[in-house]
Amino acid sequence: MQNFPTISILTETKAVEPIITEGKIVGVVTKDKTGKKKHYYSKIVTDCSGYTAIIRKQLPSDIFPKINQVSREETIVSCREIIQTKEEHSFQKQMRIELHPELPPPGYFWIFSKGKTKLNVGVGWLINEQNKKINPSDVLEKIREKIFP
Numbered sequence: 650m651q652n653f654p655t656i657s658i659l660t661e662t663k664a665v666e667p668i669i670t671e672g673k674i675v676g677v678v679t680k681d682k683t684g685k686k687k688h689y690y691s692k693i694v695t696d697c698s699g700y701t702a703i704i705r706k707q708l709p710s711d712i713f714p715k716i717n718q719v720s721r722e723e724t725i726v727s728c729r730e731i732i733q734t735k736e737e738h739s740f741q742k743q744m745r746i747e748l749h750p751e752l753p754p755p756g757y758f759w760i761f762s763k764g765k766t767k768l769n770v771g772v773g774w775l776i777n778e779q780n781k782k783i784n785p786s787d788v789l790e791k792i793r794e795k796i797f798p
């Protein structure tokens with residue numbers, strides 16, 4: 650029988666920085682909700698922090714020249730809300746992607762049904778020079794007010 654390593658999930662804990670020794674990443678420093686820091690050592694460190702890139706962005710480029718950061722043009726901004734309707738909404742079991750004039754291109758509005766009176770609604774767009782100052786929560790509010798007054 651194969652032996653699997655034990656996996657521990659640390660909830661309410663953030664990775665804060667890599668531990669680098671002799672040009673190699675050998676672990677991470679974490680911080681729990683009380684602010685207490687701990688050092689963890691491992692053979693492999695996988696940064697799964699998404700856009701935050703908490704480990705990736707702290708790697709010295711002279712030691713890790715091939716690790717790129719996400720460029721601004723590849724970044725999508727978004728804002729999402731879970732909303733409750735007073736009566737059963739008309740989007741039961743639907744996942745919709747819509748275009749609205751309030752949205753800066755290239756962007757879209759989504760409606761995902763989450764039950765009879767609950768919905769996940771949001772807006773998102775790829776950032777460019779023309780839309781970089783537009784606030785997603787303002788745009789979401791306008792479209793949400795229009796569809797779910």
Ligand SMILES: Cc1cc2nc3c(=O)[nH]c(=O)nc-3n(C[C@H](O)[C@H](O)[C@H](O)COP(=O)(O)OP(=O)(O)OC[C@H]3O[C@@H](n4cnc5c(N)ncnc54)[C@H](O)[C@@H]3O)c2cc1C
Nearest residue numbers: 662663664665697698699700701703725726727772773774
């Ligand atoms: C509006 C929008 C629409 C999208 N639509 C699509 C789509 O239709 N199809 C598609 O394929 N992709 C889509 N994407 C992209 C997709 O969401 C991402 O590519 C994907 O979620 C990235 O996954 P990930 O696991 O790398 O990061 P994430 O899903 O961002 O997960 C990162 C996790 O790390 C946690 N974290 C962050 N910092 C730390 C830290 N310091 N310590 C510990 N944990 C941390 C975060 O809380 C989060 O849970 C969309 C993105 C957006 C914004």
